[in-house]
Amino acid sequence: MYIMIVNPAAGNGKAMNLFRRIQKETLYKKENCRSFLTQEPGHAERLALQVTKIHHETLKGIIVLGGDGTLHEVVNGIRHYSDTPVCFIPAGSGNDFARGLTLKKRGLKLFRSYVRNPKKKKVLLADYILNQRQKQGRRTFINSIGFGLDGLVVDAANEQKYRSWTRKFHITKLTYPFALLRSISKVKPIHFELFLDGKQINIHQAMMVTITNHSYYGGGMKIAPKAKINSKGLSILVVKPISKKKLLAMFVSVFFGLHTRMKEVEEWRASTVQISSEQPLPFQVDGQSGSCFDCSIKKAETSTTFYSD
Numbered sequence: 645m646y647i648m649i650v651n652p653a654a655g656n657g658k659a660m661n662l663f664r665r666i667q668k669e670t671l672y673k674k675e676n677c678r679s680f681l682t683q684e685p686g687h688a689e690r691l692a693l694q695v696t697k698i699h700h701e702t703l704k705g706i707i708v709l710g711g712d713g714t715l716h717e718v719v720n721g722i723r724h725y726s727d728t729p730v731c732f733i734p735a736g737s738g739n740d741f742a743r744g745l746t747l748k749k750r751g752l753k754l755f756r757s758y759v760r761n762p763k764k765k766k767v768l769l770a771d772y773i774l775n776q777r778q779k780q781g782r783r784t785f786i787n788s789i790g791f792g793l794d795g796l797v798v799d800a801a802n803e804q805k806y807r808s809w810t811r812k813f814h815i816t817k818l819t820y821p822f823a824l825l826r827s828i829s830k831v832k833p834i835h836f837e838l839f840l841d842g843k844q845i846n847i848h849q850a851m852m853v854t855i856t857n858h859s860y861y862g863g864g865m866k867i868a869p870k871a872k873i874n875s876k877g878l879s880i881l882v883v884k885p886i887s888k889k890k891l892l893a894m895f896v897s898v899f900f901g902l903h904t905r906m907k908e909v910e911e912w913r914a915s916t917v918q919i920s921s922e923q924p925l926p927f928q929v930d931g932q933s934g935s936c937f938d939c940s941i942k943k944a945e946t947s948t949t950f951y952s953d
């Protein structure tokens with residue numbers, strides 16, 4: 645049996661349209677697929693936890709039909725059943741994880757390929773704990789966690805008014821680059837202490853610090869060109885204080901992965917990262933924004949199983 649978790653809001657209705665087509669497939673009926681539609685943020689996580697608890701033994705996989713936000717929730721919902729395979733059908737606006745996982749097919753073709761010819765890939769994601777002193781729990785991210793400008797951009801991109809505007813003009817693919825343009829005027833360097841694998845890094849100010857599991861970010865930007873999803877380490881990208889003009893130029897070159905040639909950009913590799921600050925740090929994790937004082941990040945020790953095509 646497959647359980648399908650569908651976010652009807654993902655990709656401005658793209659996920660829902662695809663779900664209607666998948667439901668008509670003979671394979672869908674033959675494989676005894678059962679579906680659940682999410683009703684609000686956080687629902688995919690609760691659903692994933694419930695269905696794995698109940699059907700853990702007989703479940704061939706959880707099919708996630710939505711964007712990276714929905715996948716983030718599902719992966720966190722099944723944390724304690726990490727051998728449950730996840731079959732991700734990207735139908736969001738960014739779809740960076742599908743790029744990172746190097747999925748070639750999309751939509752119905754991907755559904756058919758998962759069910760007819762299941763191939764599995766084990767991936768080490770990363771865990772993070774925000775604000776350790778407040779004892780917030782450990783969570784997992786699929787794409788990236790970033791501090792500074794990164795957090796401001798996602799915050800701007802998620803504003804309801806702005807989302808409706810990008811939908812109206814059919815430019816949802818440009819959500820992140822436009823939000824970046826809006827945020828650049830407000831950005832100031834953040835001040836922090838940074839430890840990689842326990843060793844303090846001698847950089848205390850930056851425009852942004854981003855930690856990623858794979859190369860892609862913000863709807864296809866190649867933020868960490870050398871990062872590979874099957875690697876045992878994390879990529880850490882630090883953009884040191886830089887003029888707004890240069891920052892803009894940097895984000896044009898990000899699409900080609902050429903920004904790492906700039907002297908203000910440093911790329912590191914490590915398995916653990918600790919960042920802290922005396923000021924609130926704006927952050928984003930897999931496209932959700934917030935603010936924190938410290939964060940501890942660690943490459944996961946147990947892998948998550950994904951279907952691949």
Ligand SMILES: Nc1ncnc2c1ncn2[C@@H]1O[C@H](COP(=O)(O)OP(=O)(O)OP(=O)(O)O)[C@@H](O)[C@H]1O
Nearest residue numbers: 653654655682683685711712713714736737738739
């Ligand atoms: N019924 C719903 N109505 C509104 N929002 C929902 C609903 N169900 C889930 N959500 C929320 O929608 C948010 C966005 O979903 P998701 O990230 O999957 O799509 P997206 O934003 O279009 O894609 P991407 O993250 O790839 O850009 C998620 O954080 C999720 O919590």
